[in-house]
Amino acid sequence: MKTRTFLAVLAAGCFVTGTAMAQWAPSGMYPNAWGGGVPVGYFEQGGPAPQTLTPVPESPSTGPTEACPTGRLPVWQVWGEYLYLRPSDVDVPWAVAINGAIQQGDVPIQVGRIANADIDFDSGFRVGVGRVVDECSSAGVSYTFFESHSNDSLSTDAPLVLRSLVAHPGTLTAAADYLRGIASNDVDFQLIDADYRHIFRSNCYGSWNWLVGGRYAQLEQDFSSTFFNNGVENVLTDIRFYGGGIRLGLEGERHFQNCNLMVYGRSAASFVAGDFRARYFQGQSFTSVEVDTNWRGSRVVPILDLELGSGWVSDNGCVMFTVGYMVSAWFNAVDADTFIRGVQSNNFSDMDDTVVFDGLVGRAEIRF
Structure with missing residues (x-):
């Protein structure tokens, strides 16, 4: 079911992006190997381009014949991005306040908020460099780094008490009462992408290009909770x-004729094969180690961007600033809450979830 959902989302993303790009009108930009363009009347050295215009052959994909400038185009592309993202589906409910007057064997009654280690927006970055291979293709590499962190705390006064939602139910302290607790939750990732891009549809306003390449992905998650009363x-x-695995995608840019504004769209799917390694530890000050176990599993993680x-x-097409909204979904992943529930139920056969990162992207790019 989750594989079918991923493929459906991928198809929808490509359809939406493709439909928007396919309706672009021919433009006044000279297409280049990155899928963008240099405005008519300028070229690489920053001066006026030759007055001679080279007709673009008419084809079903490009539409009516357009005249584009001749001359050299930028060879190198360098960019940096600021990421302001929020991890979703990675929160961990870890404690709850209950009625402390209940008798042993009674069902606890919640009398306060559920303490949830949820993560809000945090910052990251992406940097990259690319080089033209020929008039219709380029190659590049990029590095992405993102870290996020959250802290949560909960306290109460007698007769109300706190109960742990993350302790192993088979331990002697599973039903222990506490008056104060703290928790932290971290989710970080790093990516290295190497891509080859090729234009398959273009005109003077912009172009479409497909990409194929490889991705290295690293996802790290750390959760901790501490409860205080007579012990800790x-x-x-x-x-x-x-x-690591393969990466496929579609990209496009649309430049407006009478101003320096543009719109863009990017979509990519990566299929990353690797290992998940997880550890669970529970210990108390007066009983030392209560639970200490680990798990390892190999799987393919599809990532949709x-x-x-x-x-x-x-004006010369060599400097670009963009702002956009991005969504990156990691399917078939294991997060902290899923692993904790697996340890508590002693069931590790169906541990998978979707981790989603979404937010704003600001980009500065130089072509020379």
């Missing part, structure tokens, strides 16, 4: 994923 109890988990935005391009 800790529950810790750490989950690591390292893998979608991004849409707009921006500004300099």
Whole structure:
């Protein structure tokens, strides 16, 4: 079911991006190997381009014949991006306040908020460099780094008490009462992408290009909780994923004729094969180690990336600033909450979830 959902989302993303790009009118930009363009009347050295215009052959994909400028185009492309993202589906409910007057064997009654280690927006970055291979293709490499962190705390006064939602139910302290607790949750990832891009549809306003390449992905998740009363109890988990695989995608830009504004869309699907390694630890001050176990599993993690935005391009086409919204969904992943529930139920056969990162992307690019 989750594989079918991923393929459906991928098809929808490509359809939406493709439909928007396919309706672009011919433009006044000279297409280049990155799928963008240099405005008519300028070329690489920053001066006026020759007055001679080279007709673009008419074809079903490009539409009516357009005249584009001749001359050299930028060879190198360097960019940096600021990421402001929020991890979703990675929160961990870890404690709840209950009625402390209940008798042993009674069902606890919640009397306060559920303490949930949820993560809000945090910052990251992406940097990259590319080089033209020929008039219709380019190659590049990029590095992405993102870290996120959250802290949560909960306290109460007698007769109300706190109960742990992350402790192993088989331990003697599973039903222990506490008055105060703290928790932290971290989710980080790093990516290295190497791509080859090729234009398959273009005109003077912009172009479409497909990409194929490879991706290295690293996902790290750390959760910890500490409860205080007469003793101190800790529950810790750490989950690591390292893998590599193939990457396929579509990209496009649309430049407006009478101003320096543009819109763009990017979509890519990566299929990353690797290993998840997870550890669960529970210990208390007066009983030392109560639970200490680890798990390892190999799997393929599909990653779907979608991004849409707009921006500004300099007159000579060598400087570009864009702002967009992106969604990156990691399917078939293991997160902290899923692993904790697996340990508590002693069932590790169906541990998979979807981790989603979404937010704003600001990009500065130089072509020379």
